Amino acid sequence: MTAQPPRPALPAPPRARGLVATLAVGLAAALVLAGPGPARAQGTEPESAPDAAPATPAPEEAVRVGPSGRPLPRFAALGSDHINMRTGPGTRYPVTWVYKRRGLPVEVTRETEDWREVRDPDGAEGWMHKAMLSHSNRMALVTGETRQILLRRPEPAAEGVAEVEPGVIVKLLQCPRDGRHCRVEAGRFQGWLLRAALWGVHPTDYVD
Incomplete structure (x- = not known):
């Protein structure tokens, strides 16, 4: 019997520190913990309308649709290599994480007109501006x-x-x-x- 050549292995990115390491190599270079001081990070979010209250969740058995007209929950992907996660839906809220891995899937659980509450693969939750998320490709x-x-x-x-x-x-x-x-x-x-x-x-x- 002729020996079969080994299948190629698709590597993940190198390991990194912090929350990244809790997902093994899965979120390598994906997150940076925000440091103390002013939370606003320049150049990562577009100017938008004043902060708005998130849509009120409906009962679990009901189909929820947010202000965007899209169903909730749903998945999206990070559309940039530098995205802030904030504690609330607006730039006045502190940054908790900075994501640096374009294409990483996140689950959108709530939304306002301009902001999306998301959950990442490790369970971290926070708010990102809608312009930072992509629905064009499912990842x-x-x-x-x-x-x-x-x-x-x-x-x-x-x-x-x-x-x-x-x-x-x-x-x-x-x-x-x-x-x-x-x-x-x-x-x-x-x-x-x-x-x-x-x-x-x-x-x-x-x-x-």
Whole structure:
């Protein structure tokens, strides 16, 4: 029998300190804890209307729609390599984290006209300006403790295309409504990963 060549492994970014390290390599270079002093960081948020109160959450069983007309909760991706997370919906609120990883998925849980309350993959919550978030491409973060096999087809016994390390950000190309796998793009590879191994897609989400 001819030996099969090893599958290429897609590495995650190098490890970093602080909250980043609690997600292993997944959020490397993604967050910087804001220091003391004035919270306003120059050049990271556009000028906007006065701060507004967030939309009042509806009962869990109801479908919530925010001022943007989009459903809540939903996922978005960081659209810049320098984004402030604040304690409230406005620039007068202190900065708690500065995110430095474009494409990182975050979950939008509440919103005002200009601000979005988000939760990151490690559970940190705060507010970001809507201009800093992207909905044009759905992204997800590979989770778990071991490498995930990128499959050629959405079948457990399918041939592996590559091995993807935890912490790699992938682009969601397709997530069938009742499927256990999502088709993703990771680097120069495309294939199927288990939905349960991805942070950035709800169990009932579908991407087509």
